[in-house]
Amino acid sequence: MRFTLNFALLLMSLALAAGCLWVASHGAWYWAILAIWFFSLINNMPFALMHEAVHGVAARSKWGNHLIGQMASWAFPTSFLLQRKAHLDHHDRNRTDAELYDYYLPQQSKPLRSVWLYMGNLMGFYWFSVILGNFIYLVACWFYRSNLFVKKIAPALGFGTQVAELVKLPPLRVWCEIALAFSYQGLLFWLLDLNIWGYLACQIAFGLHWSALQYADHAWSSRDIKNGAWNLKVLPISRWIALNYHYHLAHHQQPAVPWYQLPALVDHQALQPSFWRVYFSLWKGIRPAPPMGAPADLAFLFPEYKESQQNTGK
Template identity: 40%
Template sequence: MSFPESRAIPNRLNLLLLAGAAVAAGVLLHAASHAPAWWQTLLAMVAFSFVNNTIFSLLHESVHGIFHSNRTANEWGGRVAAAFFPTALTFQRIFHLRHHRNNRTEVEQFDYLRPEDNKFLKYTQWYCILTGLYWTASPLGMIMYLVWPGAFQLKALRSDNSRFAQQTAADAMLEGFDKAPSGKIRVEILFTLAVQAALFILSDATWQGWLLCYATFAVNWSSLQYADHAWSELDPKEGAWNLKVNKVVQWLFLNYHHHKAHHQHPDVPWVHLHKHVDFTEPRPSFLRIYLSMWRGPRPMPEKPET
């Protein structure tokens, strides 16, 4: 497979980043588990939350087939990256590609309140995103699928008459599993569990250290997952922001904040995304959007905000 220069995949760089970030994550897990002072534990937790976001960004590249130009390397790189989330590559790919399909359509307008919405459910989902509880849906859903794939067909999650299924996008997302390779996904989940066990043992982590690091990562990761869409245009490709953010953070997230450019050009590797950003368009800061989100979902405007 060949790519034009403007879309060339940085194969070696991605492999080096994955290896380096994986080692760093293990070192930081160890530090958070055994640091003699609380502030050292805190530093390790925060650092882990950023390093693991680098790994997640590499998983994101693999999901789109642009982590490595060799398909086998792309898939295995994605499986390793997924294990640090933790999730499974195919599991994440199904969810993420459904997101690209449904972005800013009625099933993915979590920032707006419609008259028919259940307000309690809307606010609960919203603040789960902001507090990091949203992250738990992936590892818990992964375990559920491993034990009982049929759970993804439950009426509460799939029925047209289920307010939960329709308002939370559960039905729209889980539809992607109807014809999914169940055996392959479950093997990948077992691989993820094996990698997590190895990470825990090799880093000499404690349960307290692991939970603190992943809780901090969950908040950091979740904070961006809807900040790059909130209040944006209601269009699958245009409905995202190219957010302004500190350059160091931007690089640690591998240009993930150039999210509108990504939705417009999902096959462009992270190193080239800036070439597709229109810097004359409004580019709100991440902090501005994130802080505005804490005020809660807004009533659906007659003319959606842009």
């Protein structure tokens, strides 16, 4: 039942995303704008399903989970094996010094960290850097795995810790998965007779949305590996399209729980920031990092919370 549901959602989302690409390339400008906006949302569904497969809960069988993970990775496009390693490492490093983008440490350059935040998470370069890294792996695997890239270039871009682990994966398998994902994108381009501007507009819109979401669900949360995330408030339709991905705290607390069971784990009595509240707060810039174990900065996110605490003398 779980495989049937998730596989049906995967096929539906891939079809809808392809339809958006076609409309963006061939439709009137007003339909194209609508298609670009919807693509930025619907392309999160394959990513969410790949995320389920990363944790082994997209299907009960190993083959079913692998099939969904592989096909879902085509929409990004990326390697499922590479994504699984990167994401599981994220669960181990969450809110530690090795993975902290809303704050800067005393020994770090504030201007450089600001570039990572503004360009990466808020302007879509996080997504673009993943795609660029995959392309480099595809055309120059030797360079991606070289000491120059691993020890110099990747750290300068903010991916030093991640890339150092990714190069340990079997290179041929990762290369084949990336080649298959890029081939899927190329096949879509050819079969649907897409034009470059419509295609890029859809991908950039998705990249902006995806990049922002990847850190809006963590920014200013407690510096705790397991509890350093938020259950974000969004419109029900947005949450459904992303398969409850916005319930990120519940996911980090129990990563083996499938997406449709996450709502039952959410404490609706706790303060929950909206996606937009966190997103706009990030534009205020990075701040000095509190120590590991520090609680969430509720006073920064909720000025009204700070005022109520002062009024009650707490």
